Amino acid sequence: MGSGSTKLRLGVLASGGGTNLQSIIDACSAGDIDAQIVRVICNNPNAGALQRAERAHIPNCCINHRDFDTRTAFDAAVISQLQQDRVELVILAGFMRIVGADFIRAFTHRIMNIHPALLPAFPGLNVQKKALEYGAKFTGCTVHFIDADVDTGPIIAQAVVPVFDDDTEESLSARILEQEHRLYPHAIQLFAAGALKVEGRRVLIDPAYANTGKFHASALINPPPA
């Protein structure tokens, strides 16, 4: 896009190492998404995500949930910071706090999350292990808008990967994470391009961005036929 255009203003919330944050930083730098991260907020002062933001010269701060008596008060502080930064899209990137009703109202269909499973299969925590133990032959990751429940909001994009018999929790998590790093920037760019429309619980994609032609006959089978 041209230098005169206005980039979508992202606020990223993270609790951990921030590899998904890094993939978004990199995609912004590379010009793959028409967005800029204007704020990184961590609820944990030791989150690696803060150092990644610092290295990329992105404004960042810790808002420690332990400093607040209630989730509502913590959420209010986060909302206030995001509004001050004129954030247009909130990105949860390994953010381990549940977002409350006030937060969702303030940013309706403007909060994205990524979940390391093919929702509605395997909501909750430790889902790579759960998929493995369940014996699923496929799992993946899901980018969705946040709604009032956990892991139930309208699905924007999904990536599928096979599960193999010799997988460990680590090998499967790594295979999924590789796709997370592709999927999240892709979903953010669809939003930045104005290509997403939420209808009930379905997220429809502007056909100009859907690229379905090359894809119609595709299917994966696991275990793969000879």
Added chain:
Amino acid sequence: MGSGSTKLRLGVLASGGGTNLQSIIDACSAGDIDAQIVRVICNNPNAGALQRAERAHIPNCCINHRDFDTRTAFDAAVISQLQQDRVELVILAGFMRIVGADFIRAFTHRIMNIHPALLPAFPGLNVQKKALEYGAKFTGCTVHFIDADVDTGPIIAQAVVPVFDDDTEESLSARILEQEHRLYPHAIQLFAAGALKVEGRRVLIDPAYANTGKFHASALINPPPA
């Protein structure tokens, strides 16, 4: 396999039109699976599956559940017929009756079912419609062994297909059905080859049959990136 070898003896239970039965008949005829269907049983005298069996000269009968006072009595009649035919693997192909505990005990890990969704997502009925309405970007089909609950048994094989914004229940069902017709014969052949081992709720594939090499880097994303 050579003409002197012994083919796996299949019993197929169906309630409806029998397109999955047909795909198995065709795969047996083509020699793609080392199995023969020795009996088709329908619980409904008008099931198209009976005509398909008749056309293929496969022994077939109707055991009408309405003729029995209890599910246990109906199941006992079906089990008796299958045992008389020395059936080694029972194939549920659109069989709309729940299989009882006695039946499962008589054929532990020797009853397969196919379900038109990526279990554990979307168990139950009308699941193509449910996947569409949920806004899932992928769905598919699952071949699994039957256990004591519905749609929960150990997963043998799965196929994934994308869901598109312009899908109807019919178009999505057709895309899944195309994969069902590939997946079910494939899963039966893995059983016939002795390549399946059930460990807890995981079904492990003999590595000689897993063909994972060509597959390790594969992933699908929907909506597909540019």
